Amino acid sequence: MDKHILIPAGRKELFWDNYLPDSEKTTAVHRLLPPAEKECSFLFDRGEERHSVSYPNLVRDETGYKLYYMSFNPAMHFPSRQFRLHVLESGDGIHWTRPDLQLFPDGHPGANNIVIDSMDESSLCVFYDTNPACPPEEKYKVLTMVFLDRATDRRSLWCWLSPDGYHFRRGYMLTDRGRFDTLNSTFWKDGLYWSFVRNLHGSWEKGIVRDVRMMTSEDFVHWSDPVPLEYDDGMDTQMYTNNIMPCPGAPHMFLGMPTRYVERQVWTKNDDQFGSAESKRQAAESIELRCGLAVTDLQFMCSRDGVHFHRYPDAYLTPGPETEHNWIYGDCYASWPLLDSGNTWSFYLYKNGMTADTPKELWRYELRKDGFACMIAEGGEKQVVTKPLVYEGSSLHLNMGTSGYGYVYVTVLDEAGIPLSEESVELYGDSTDRTVYFPDGSGDFSPWAGKPVRLQFRMRDAKLYSMETR
Secondary structure: OOOOEEEOOOOOEEOOOOOOEOOOOOOOEEEEOOOEEEEEEEEEOOHHHHOOEEEEEEEEEOOEEEEEEEEOOOOOOOOOOOEEEEEEEEOOOOOOEOOOOOOOOOOOOOOOOEEEEEEOOOOOEEEEOOOOOOOHHHOEEEEEEEEEEOOOOEEEEEEEEEOOOOOOEEEEEEEOOOOOOOOOOEEEEOOEEEEEEEEEEEEOOOEEEEEEEEEEEOOOOOOOOOEEOEEOOOOOOOEOOOOEEEEOOEEEEEEEOOEEEEEOOOOOHHHHOOOOHHHHHHHHHHOOOHHHHEEEEEOOEEEOOOOEEEEOOOOOEOOOOOOOOOOOOOOOOEOEOOEEOOOEEEEEEEEOOOOOOOOEEEEEEEEEOOOOEEEEEOOOOEEEEEOOEEEOOOOEEEEEEEEEEEEEEEEEEOOOOOEOOOOOOOEOOEEEEEEOOOOOOOOOOHHHOOOOEEEEEEEEEEEEEEEEEO
């Protein structure tokens, strides 16, 4: 039985990776699906927001939604540079307002939504602790990098704590085993705190690579040694952020929307042709050279254990058509985590992020539930055949979409590929929850529950996102 995939009733299985499909029998292919750009939801136009905002973090609690972000002026150098944590509020996660908190009325004129007035570095993660044992005064946690010794570049990861998401007190150090100058995503899952943090490998002489490492804790105080993530694309990619989180509706899965960093070494005539050429030059001169030559885009990856990731090598989202503000270091920093609104998921990106003295725009992006990727049949009939599996439950439900010409048919096979069931009725349309029925009108899959079987999906001009037995 160990060789069979076990699918409990009610557990959604996603067709994002190679876990379910039998590659030798499957002719449909994986396809990464871009999100839809929806609207500009907010304008950051006060104080140092006009210079830079970073790391939008979404939190949902009993009162609604909060969006946290950091402001700073990248042209100012230490010790003059200050990092401040701000908050926005929303009732629906789409329309945002700036609360007038007046917590630091003299610290930063024109921005009275500040909740922490001075942080050490542009690193951030804000999360609402769902651990039932979490003390009420620590329900909101902020993780940020703190220098232990600037002379030796020794760093640590610290927390701030709050009962309400507005009034924070400095907490304690979690670990000093890492670099941490990014969004170090952290959450409670399966009886553990999980944290995905930045470190480096390589050398400054031969080239360093920013990487991601995973550590866990039972109490948020004592943490395991960070373990480097592993990827199946065979590439040693510069991972600037990781944005790893449990998948909504399928918490046994981890998904990540990392920002990928690419640093070119020489300015060429191609760079002169960007609408943002002046901003790129200014960043190179006023901050550092790499800030004018580097670009960033967004990737997608997923995992079932939090260490081994299926990472799509192509971009999930690029900076887009050239403007005077994009194709510059700082594009495609996605909010964390996803906002689940039922049949759709949303996330945010800020635009104009590294253009000096320019308002920054917060744009919402939307995608279908389970819709980062799919198995797609195009150019004729294709099929998906699963590896041998054992499922629980008596009905089968699909997240699927077809054209008017397209279809999906489902058959239960034995391990050798011999049909055990009739082929289902033709399934077509576009639904996140399509029940599978047989020609006699029955949707009963219980005769094969608890037994080793395969599922065959015969498809034409169709996309298969996920399946679930109930």
